[in-house]
Amino acid sequence: MSPMVTGTTDNAPDQDFHPGESAATAPVEDEDGLPFWEFAARGELRVQSCAACALPRFPPRPCCPRCQCFASEWRRVSGHGRLWSYVVPHPPLLPFYEQHAPYNVALVELAEDPRIRLVGNVVAAPGAGLGSLDPARLSIGAPVRAAFTDPAEGVTVPYWLLEEA
Numbered sequence: 001m002s003p004m005v006t007g008t009t010d011n012a013p014d015q016d017f018h019p020g021e022s023a024a025t026a027p028v029e030d031e032d033g034l035p036f037w038e039f040a041a042r043g044e045l046r047v048q049s050c051a052a053c054a055l056p057r058f059p060p061r062p063c064c065p066r067c068q069c070f071a072s073e074w075r076r077v078s079g080h081g082r083l084w085s086y087v088v089p090h091p092p093l094l095p096f097y098e099q100h101a102p103y104n105v106a107l108v109e110l111a112e113d114p115r116i117r118l119v120g121n122v123v124a125a126p127g128a129g130l131g132s133l134d135p136a137r138l139s140i141g142a143p144v145r146a147a148f149t150d151p152a153e154g155v156t157v158p159y160w161l162l163e164e165a
């Protein structure tokens with residue numbers, strides 16, 4: 001596990017944490033969100049859904065906002081979606097991110113349910129880096145599809161590719 005995953009909430013200096021390394025991008029796992037990362041590690045994009053009324057919800061949380069049921073299941077989705085919004089961060093940035101700028105942070109609405117929006121990065125090609133896509137190629141509503149990458153050992157995260165129209 002990376003220092004980010006095992007970090008504490010106190011403010012003591014962490015000698016093992018270097019923002020310039022890949023740990024800066026490691027997901028912070030919690031009990032509700034853990035299945036998302038476990039499925040991602042198998043190359044599956046899944047969304048938590050209510051076991052009683054089937055309403056999908058994201059980010060993961062214990063209770064259904066519609067029927068208040070605490071039982072949930074993780075339904076696989078196609079990985080197709082549309083760019084709902086995005087930003088292109090500018091300096092000052094943390095050193096890890098500065099070296100990749102300009103890059104994008106995208107909100108993608110899923111084809112199965114546009115109310116479900118995932119945060120990620122759109123890159124130029126499978127396996128390409130964070131800042132590989134010219135931000136000028138992004139447009140709201142653009143079709144995208146999910147893929148997966150392993151930025152560090154034991155860490156798998158989804159990212160997005162532009163669909164060719």
Ligand SMILES: [Zn+2]
Pocket residue numbers: 050051052053054055064065066067068069
């Ligand atoms: Zn429900």
